[in-house]
Amino acid sequence: MTDFSSFVIFAGMRTGSNLLEATLNANGLACLGEAFNPYILGWPGHEEMYGMTLADRDADPLALWQRIVQSRGARKIRGFRYFHDHDPRLFDPLMDDPTCAKIVLTRNPADSWVSTQLAYATDQWKLNETETPIAARVDFDPIAFRENLAANQSFLERIHHALQVRGQTAFWLNYDDLRDAGVMTGLVHWLGRTDIAHVDPASDQVPQNPREMADKVNNFEAMQAEIVATDPFQLHRIPGFEPHRGPAVPSWLTCDAGQGLLFMPVKGGPTGRVTRWLRDLGAVDSDLTQNALRQWKRAHPGHRSLTVVRHPLPRAWDAFRSMLTGGNADLRDTLRRVHRVPLPDEAQLGALDDAAAQPLFLAWLDFLRRNLNGQTGIPTHPGWATQAEVVAGFARFAAPDMVVREAQMAGELGFLARSAGIDRDGPEPGGLPEVLDDGDLRRAAKAAYLRDYVAFGFSDRP
Secondary structure (H helix, E strand, O other), rough: OOOOOOEEOOOOOOHHHHHHHHHHHHHOOOOOEEEEOOEEEEOOOOOOOEEEEEHHHHHHHHHHHHHHHHHHOOOOOOOEEEOOOOHHHHHHHHHHOOOOOEEEEEHHHHHHHHHHHHHHHHHHOOOOOOOOHHHHHHHOOOHHHHHHHHHHHHHHHHHHHHHHHOOOOEEEEEHHHHHHHHHHHHHHOOOOOOOOOOOOOOOOOOOOOOHHHHHOOOOHHHHHHHHOOOOOOOOOOOOOOOOOOOOOOHHOOEEEEOOEEEEOOOOOOOHHHHHHHHHHOOOOOOOOHHHHHHHHHOOOOOEEEEEOOOOOOHHHHHHHHHHHOOOOHHHHHHHHHHHOOOOHHHHHHOOOOHHHHHHHHHHHHHHHHHHHHHOOOOOOOOOOOOOHHHHHOOOOOOOOOOOEEEHHHHHHHHHHHHOOOOOOOOOOOOOOOHHHHOOOHHHHHHHOOOOHHHHHHOOOOO
């Protein structure tokens, strides 16, 4: 068992964190409220904590945390409650410290949201057995609910990922666990107080709204419809097992015309046409480092950045043709032997016309579907990676001002150029091989690249 020196309760509003804090404080531990809430210092009206004011804490939050850690007694460790909107500077240091115990408290999101709205409506945030609950009903706001749900889901996903990459674990609690003496005893023992044989949950707080949801929400039917539409099991999620990509800055090009243009090419797109267009406009530079690109950006205020995405079917066709004529004979051999792509012998590849290549291309699209789903041992090449993942990789350094579809690039690149002081239309798109006008190919391309079809709004027909 780790010898913890502090603890943090990751929670949200109306998840039962006050009750959990009361239980810990009554059983040999010290929870210091919302110590890093941007608007209060632990609790409302509290002006100082370990000799630091709110302003002191905001100037150096790590200093307050260290004082909390160092103030532990012989057996009592100290911690606090931390919500998704608390000081973000503290999150990584907390996660980096394996001696800080992580407790994650969750609650049914609908219960939590309605309870929060009732608390705002009544201004009753805690209730003890001698107080009278204030009866109220609230209106369900679907937009506010979605925003709250997304924020809390993102927070939990961030915690989960941070624990995994650091090889740590947490003590996970649900709202209903807070009144279970066995679970609370286990938690206190996990935090190091094994000298306490039995833990009774705090009894100085009682549930505020133990009514059916239909009695707490005015437009309950609308709430039911919204929750059904939220798809909690992500039935409509497009699986993504593709490796993340970096920004690939050395492949980017800058053009000094006007206020400056920055082109972020997607491999397999109309890079040649766009590059020739840029060279017609002015001096073009490439082979950039990230530092050189930052300097170019500073020297070109008002610059614009762009990328051009291509319909997946012709892009996959170009990747297929490159595979047939490229130097990677080992890839072709593996495709024949392992991945059911019936390529002819090497000596016959150069003689393939479009009609003869069409059935091979269909098999290639099936291979791409499996490759992008992580079902092959062959790495995903940038030339056939999803454009959605490539563009996401760009954003790890700089996001493009405009994502242009190849079919509309004459007008859309012209619009972007004029915003940078260049009066010129963009290049015209190229034609499509007739062989691609085939229903089986269109369906196979969509099966392989559904993520791109959805992300960029491509139609089935290029």
